[in-house]
Amino acid sequence: MLRLKNNFSIEHDIAGCGLCGIINIKKIRTNGEDIKKAIALEHDRGNGLGGGFAVYGCYPEYSELYAFHVMYDDIAAKEAAEEYFKNNFIIEKQESIPIFKTSKINDHPILHRYFMKPKSDREDRLFNELKDDDFVVKSVMLINSDYDGAYVFSSGKNMGAFKGVGYPEDIADFYMLDNVEGYMWTAHNRFPTNTPGWWGGAHPFTLLDWSIVHNGEISSYGINKRYLEMFKYNLALKTDTEVIAYILDLLIRKHGLPVEMAMNVLAAPFYQTIDKMEPEQKELYTALRQIYGSALLNGPFAIIFGYPDGMVALNDRIKLRPLVAGTKGDFTYIASEESSIREICSSPDVVWSPKAGEPIIIKTVKTDAKTAINTENISQKQRLIIS
Amino acid sequence: MTKSSFTNVQSEYLAVIDHAKCIRCKRCIQNCGWGTYSFGGDKIIADHSKCVACGRCYTYCPEGAISILKNPTVMRENGNWQDYHIKNIWRQSETGGIAISGMGTPLKYKKYFDHILLDACQVTNPPIDPLREPMELKTFLGKKPSKIELDFNEDGQPVLKNKMPPQIELATPFMFAPMSYGSISLNAQKAMALAARALGIVMNIGEGGLHDELVPFGKNIIVQVASGRFGVNRDYLNSGAAVEIKIGQGAKPGIGGHLPGEKIGADISRTRMIPAGTDAISPAPHHDIYSIEDLRQLIYAIKEAVNYEKPVSVKVAAVHNIAAIVSGVVRAGADIVYIDGFSGGTGAAPTIVRDNVGIPIEIALAQVDQRLREEGIRNEASLIAAGSIRSSADAVKAIALGADAVAIGTAALITMGCHVCGKCHTGNCSWGITTQRPELTRRLDPEEYGEKLYNLINAWSHEMKEVLGAMGVNSIESLRGSKERLRGIELTDSELKALGIKHAGM
Numbered sequence: 001m002l003r004l005k006n007n008f009s010i011e012h013d014i015a016g017c018g019l020c021g022i023i024n025i026k027k028i029r030t031n032g033e034d035i036k037k038a039i040a041l042e043h044d045r046g047n048g049l050g051g052g053f054a055v056y057g058c059y060p061e062y063s064e065l066y067a068f069h070v071m072y073d074d075i076a077a078k079e080a081a082e083e084y085f086k087n088n089f090i091i092e093k094q095e096s097i098p099i100f101k102t103s104k105i106n107d108h109p110i111l112h113r114y115f116m117k118p119k120s121d122r123e124d125r126l127f128n129e130l131k132d133d134d135f136v137v138k139s140v141m142l143i144n145s146d147y148d149g150a151y152v153f154s155s156g157k158n159m160g161a162f163k164g165v166g167y168p169e170d171i172a173d174f175y176m177l178d179n180v181e182g183y184m185w186t187a188h189n190r191f192p193t194n195t196p197g198w199w200g201g202a203h204p205f206t207l208l209d210w211s212i213v214h215n216g217e218i219s220s221y222g223i224n225k226r227y228l229e230m231f232k233y234n235l236a237l238k239t240d241t242e243v244i245a246y247i248l249d250l251l252i253r254k255h256g257l258p259v260e261m262a263m264n265v266l267a268a269p270f271y272q273t274i275d276k277m278e279p280e281q282k283e284l285y286t287a288l289r290q291i292y293g294s295a296l297l298n299g300p301f302a303i304i305f306g307y308p309d310g311m312v313a314l315n316d317r318i319k320l321r322p323l324v325a326g327t328k329g330d331f332t333y334i335a336s337e338e339s340s341i342r343e344i345c346s347s348p349d350v351v352w353s354p355k356a357g358e359p360i361i362i363k364t365v366k367t368d369a370k371t372a373i374n375t376e377n378i379s380q381k382q383r384l385i386i387s
Numbered sequence: 388m389t390k391s392s393f394t395n396v397q398s399e400y401l402a403v404i405d406h407a408k409c410i411r412c413k414r415c416i417q418n419c420g421w422g423t424y425s426f427g428g429d430k431i432i433a434d435h436s437k438c439v440a441c442g443r444c445y446t447y448c449p450e451g452a453i454s455i456l457k458n459p460t461v462m463r464e465n466g467n468w469q470d471y472h473i474k475n476i477w478r479q480s481e482t483g484g485i486a487i488s489g490m491g492t493p494l495k496y497k498k499y500f501d502h503i504l505l506d507a508c509q510v511t512n513p514p515i516d517p518l519r520e521p522m523e524l525k526t527f528l529g530k531k532p533s534k535i536e537l538d539f540n541e542d543g544q545p546v547l548k549n550k551m552p553p554q555i556e557l558a559t560p561f562m563f564a565p566m567s568y569g570s571i572s573l574n575a576q577k578a579m580a581l582a583a584r585a586l587g588i589v590m591n592i593g594e595g596g597l598h599d600e601l602v603p604f605g606k607n608i609i610v611q612v613a614s615g616r617f618g619v620n621r622d623y624l625n626s627g628a629a630v631e632i633k634i635g636q637g638a639k640p641g642i643g644g645h646l647p648g649e650k651i652g653a654d655i656s657r658t659r660m661i662p663a664g665t666d667a668i669s670p671a672p673h674h675d676i677y678s679i680e681d682l683r684q685l686i687y688a689i690k691e692a693v694n695y696e697k698p699v700s701v702k703v704a705a706v707h708n709i710a711a712i713v714s715g716v717v718r719a720g721a722d723i724v725y726i727d728g729f730s731g732g733t734g735a736a737p738t739i740v741r742d743n744v745g746i747p748i749e750i751a752l753a754q755v756d757q758r759l760r761e762e763g764i765r766n767e768a769s770l771i772a773a774g775s776i777r778s779s780a781d782a783v784k785a786i787a788l789g790a791d792a793v794a795i796g797t798a799a800l801i802t803m804g805c806h807v808c809g810k811c812h813t814g815n816c817s818w819g820i821t822t823q824r825p826e827l828t829r830r831l832d833p834e835e836y837g838e839k840l841y842n843l844i845n846a847w848s849h850e851m852k853e854v855l856g857a858m859g860v861n862s863i864e865s866l867r868g869s870k871e872r873l874r875g876i877e878l879t880d881s882e883l884k885a886l887g888i889k890h891a892g893m
Contacts, residue, residue, distance in 0.1 A: 217859075222868075223867060226868055261545060280547075284545065284547050287535060290554065291531050292535070296864055296865055298860035299512050300512050300513060318520055
C-alpha cells in the first residue's frame, strides 16, 4: 500500500542510513551516474525502504520559478491540490515527472511537477503581506498536513528532489537520473527500523532551496519539534530529518544567521570549549547557546545540507556517525564511507574525516576563480592529519 | 472557659528507653527541643505527649537505648472518620483556633512524578557514557531574545549586536528554595550559602531580609521582595544575583505569613528591619498589587532599582488557572517564573490550606510550558519548578516537563537532619533548623551541613548525567521540555492530556 504520510502511531521515525554528496564548485553540471555509483556502493547501509537524491542546477530554463515535485495517492488528491495551486500560483508549466518503470520499483504514487510562482493578487494578501518564499513554505506545510494523499517533496528553484521506496540505485534508474544534470548532488540510502518505508519518508527532505540527507537519530527530537512549533512550523511528517530542514530554514532564512553559525547551533561547541574563547567570541557563543539551546541537535547524526551556494557536511558533537570528505580538482565528495568516494574518484587530492561538530562548508565560486578548492574549509588540524 | 486537665488527643509516639542500656548521660534531655525527657532522680523519664518523632534523641544516644514507637493504642478504625479528622476535631475543640502545620501536606495525593517513566537508547542511537564524554548541565535563567541579532566586524566576523539580558548562571539546574531567616535559623541559611557557592548555584533568602553574614555570598543569593517588604532597600535589591517577587507559596496559596513577636529578637529585628518583639506580618496580597498591571509596575520599579542588571523572578503558587496567570506574569516583564506546587513546604500554614489548596507541580508545569509555547513567549522567561522535588528522578522529569531548573527546600532541610515531623511552626526544632533558640541553632554546623548539601546536589547531578547519557543526549537543554522522552503509567486519558505525555507503549 502506498502511504505518502506517516499514518503510523509513532511520534517519529527512527532510521540508520548511508549518504553521499558531490559538488563542483565551478557549477559545472554532471549527470546522475556518479552519485548513483557512489551510493550504490553503500547498498548494505540501507534496506530497500527508501532512497533518494537532490540535485541543484537541474532546471536552468525555469530558474526563476519554484519547482514543485508532488506525490499523489490518487487522482482525487491531485485534483484537490491542483485546485489550491491554481488559486494561488501562476503555473508556467506542469508535467509528469519522467519515470522508467523497472521491476524493482513496481508500486509508486502519481508523480507530478509544477513550475510556478505565487500570484501577486492571491487571496491571503487580503490579510497579510507574506513574501513569496514565506508563502511557498506556508503552502507546502498546508498541502502536507491538510491535503490527504498529497505530499510536496520539493519546492525550490532550479533544484529538485527525487525519492521513493527502494534502494537508491533503483530509485536513480526509476527517475532516469542519467538524463538529469546538476552541479551538486546529494544521495541517501535508508534503513528505517521501526516503520515500513513510505514514499514521503525517504530522504532528501527539502524546503525551498534547502535539502537535507541525514544519517542518524535525533534524540532531542521532542524539544526540537516543540521549539519549531513556537515558530508555526508544522511537522507533518514526524521525522527527525524534517526537523533539521526546518531549523535551518528558521536560522538561515528567517533569523539571518550565516551558514557557519547555523551549524554552530545544530552542533553547538561544548561550554568547555566556549570558556576558552576570547571574551567577545565567548559572549557570542554563549548567547548562541542560550538563545538556541532548544535547536541543538543531540544524538548521533551525519548530515549533508545543500543550498544554492554550496554544500555543508556536519557531524554531531561527539561524532557518533561516519562521515568522510575528499577533494579532486573542482569536485568535493562527501560520503558515509571512504570507499564510496574512491569508487568514483580513484585518486582524490585529499581525503579526511571531519571532526565531531566541525562543519565542512564547500561554497561554489564564480567560474573565473582560480582556486580549485576553498582550502580554508579544512581546518589546520585536519590538514595535519591528512599530510 | 476552664481548660480540662485531660485531653482526648493521645500521644502519637512513644519514646521508649531501655533502662538496662541507658547510662544516664542525659544527652537525650539536652538534645530534645520538645522537653520530652527529664531526669527522675535515678533514671530518664519520657513525656510521650511531647514527642514528635524528630529522631534527634536516638540519633545522638551513645548507647542506642532509645526507640521511638508509633503509639500502639488503637483508635476505633473507620474508613470515613479517620484519625486525622477525629484528632483535629479534638484539638480544635480544645483550642478554638485554626489548625496550623509545617512542611508540605502529608496526605496521600497522587504523586504524578511516580507515574512517569523515562526513555533510554537502544541500538538505533547509542547511549553516551558520562564518565568518558562531556555531559553538560549548565543552565542560564533569565529572558532570552527570540532570535540573535548580529553585527559584523571589520574582518567580517559576526559579533553580538546587543548584550544579552541578565542571566543567572547555574552549574547544575538546582537551586535552594526560598526560606527566610526567622522561619529557619541563620546557620541553616549559611549552610545553603556555603553549598550554593561551592556548587555554582543559588540559594534564596526568602522574605526575611539579608543577614550581614550572608552579604559576601551575594553572587549565589536571590533576594526576595514579599508582601511584608522586610529588609527591602536599594542596597538589598542590588546585593544578590537576582530579585524575586514572592506572590504565593505552594503550601499556602492566597495566604500570607506571620512570624510571632516573641521570635523577633535583636538579630532578626535588624535583618528584617522591624522593631524587636513586634509580629512580622506578611499580608496575603501585596497591597500594591491588586492586578497584573500593578505587578508590572513593581517588576519595572525593581528593574530600575537594579539598573536592569539583574533578572527579576516572580514566585507563584500552582493554582487552577496557573497557565493563564503565568502567561500574564511573563507579559508583565518577569524574567523568571518560579512555580511552587501544592505539596511544597512551609514554616507554618493553616492545615486546611496546606492540605487542600492548589494543584500538583507536574501538571501546573506542563500546562504553563505548553501555554507559553502556544503564545510564542516561552523564551521570554525561565521556569523554576518546586513543590517537593524528592530525588534527581523528580528533577529530571520536571525538566522534561518544561522546567529550566528545580528548587529544593524540604530535601535541603532533610539533608540538615530534618525528619519531616511537620512541627516547624513551633520553633522547637531539635535539629536547629526551624528554630531561633540559641541552644538549638548552634548545634547546626554550617560547614558540616554545607558539605552534605554539596554532596547531595553533586550526587543528584551525577545521576542526572547518567540519565541524560542513557537517553543519548549530552546537554540538559536537549531534555528540557522534551516530553517525548516521558511516558505515563497508570494514568487516565485526562491526566495524560494535562501532562501532555503519552501512555507507556504508545
